[in-house]
Amino acid sequence: MEPIFDRHGKTVAWRHRDYIYDLDGKACALIRERSVFTFEGQYRGRFEDGYYRDPQSRAVAFEEGATGGPLKPVPKRGAIAPPPYDLPHPPEIEAVPPPPPFRANAWSDLSWDDFLQGKSVASG
Numbered sequence: 001m002e003p004i005f006d007r008h009g010k011t012v013a014w015r016h017r018d019y020i021y022d023l024d025g026k027a028c029a030l031i032r033e034r035s036v037f038t039f040e041g042q043y044r045g046r047f048e049d050g051y052y053r054d055p056q057s058r059a060v061a062f063e064e065g066a067t068g069g070p071l072k073p074v075p076k077r078g079a080i081a082p083p084p085y086d087l088p089h090p091p092e093i094e095a096v097p098p099p100p101p102f103r104a105n106a107w108s109d110l111s112w113d114d115f116l117q118g119k120s121v122a123s124g
Helices: 112-117
Strands: 002-006 011-016 019-021 027-032 035-037 043-048 051-053 059-062
Touching (some): 059 112
Antiparallel strands (some): 002 011, 002 059, 043 051
């Protein structure tokens, strides 16, 4: 499993192949064609070049080796990947909006949890 870090370098989730797991090992999202979806099929953002990006293309989180985004903090080590639960059945996903014309070189104001819940910066 690959750790997913927030803008402070804290482990907030884990990825194994196209599935994203919370810190307890429960599948909470999936990646399809570089887009991040909940298991209810709702679009949340993009996963490109190691960065998880909100719908406005601002970085919410990253994996080691991420490129082409804002300055990354040093990841904090120590988190251990949990054993994954059984995977839910992949959902039917909603239409994917086209990617933004450019990738923002800035961090989003959304936390990882807000990102997965579909909150916007205005309501977050």
